[in-house]
Amino acid sequence: MITISEVSKWYGTFQALKRCSTEVAKGEVVVVCGPSGSGKSTLIKCVDGLEPFEQGRIIVDGVSVGDPRTRLPRLRARIGMVFQHFELFPHLTVIRNLTLAQIKVLGRAKEEAIAKGMRLLDRVDLGDHAHKYPGELSGGQQQRVAIARALAMDPIAMLFDEPTSALDPEMINEVLDVMVALAKDGMTMMVVTHEMGFARQVAHRVLFMDKGEIVEDAPTAAFFDRPHSERARAFLSKILQH
């Protein structure tokens, strides 16, 4: 579904990604972890074509992301993206947030888009909040709306960029529950997160990144039990201390 091969990216002279290669198969859940500044977010933003990259190839469902001939809006409409800071549209109601792209991008009829939006809001348990504005919701609720908004486009894969990092601790689980349910439904997912419990529970594979490199790419159990690089061991011991 997603093939990343030998991708390198620079910000000026700083190399943010160094020859990154990996693959995400259909229905697979891959967690990307690593210290901050290691290039995790940059990598998944490249997959969605939100960040350009200078070298290598990323193929999503047969479409080359870096090819200048690729119509990026068309590709992005098929990939769901969830951001660290939710990025709901504050001037639109929750339901308008869910229907705008369905109508303007997919060309769905308004009634159809609203019906779809309401179904998804119910699925993330926020059916009662459809006519509120994002600012009236808690962080956890906003992130669930953001997930529903991405799902409304019927994506073939979902990308999560640290979806729980900006949340208060008591709100993290309500978002993770939605993501676990999604994973169990067979959604193809690439998740940048520090939530190792989530990784253990649903990830098929874990990527560990450091300084722009994919240092480790292993099945979940193998990653947690026998990380073979020193850097991954150090990271895990820090993050799993408590």
Next chain:
Amino acid sequence: MFGRFDFDVIARSLPYLFYDGMTFTLTLTALATMGGIALGTLLAMMRLSRSVPLSVLAATYVNLMRAVPLVLMIFWFYFLMPYIGQWVVGAAQPVRVGAFASSVVTFMLFEAAYFSEIMRAGIQSIPRGQVAAALALGMNYPTAMAYIVLPQAFRNMIPVLLTQTIILFQDTSLVYVLSITDFLGAASKVAQRDGRLVEMYLFAALVYFIVSLAASQGVRVIERRTAIVR
């Protein structure tokens, strides 16, 4: 000391002052505001675009407009427009452009420079993540601009835009130099006809003051209502 003044002249000329004068002033203000905001938004987007020629063109326009006194612009346009029109249409004679059309165009072009700076600040105040989110949903750049960025920018900037409109309302009195009957022009004509300069100019000042004050109080109310909860 007011015994020698004749304030009755105001009452006698009220219909002329408001029906002819104020109508013109408000029409000019409204047209110049709408045209100015539309053109100004376009200029702001050009200025912020990645295309260097577009950006330089918009910046030059804005700086040029802001460096010239408005009265001079009004004069220039009034006397030049017929010739520009002639050149554009290719007519043998200078095209007849009325004082009204000429002043509307002048104010639109002039105010666009100021409105564009306001809209530029408004667009820049929208977090980059909003554009990223819109693009991630498959919107193209114009759609993201039209439905996500500009509505928020516009809403954030409503108080400043309205304040600029109040300034514009006062500035329209400069069309006086073209002998147009705007509110001040009407007052001035009555003043000179009846030799009642003090009364008429006092009254004109009072009306501008009241309208502007009431409008800026209105802006405060609107400011509180339109704030977007984040």
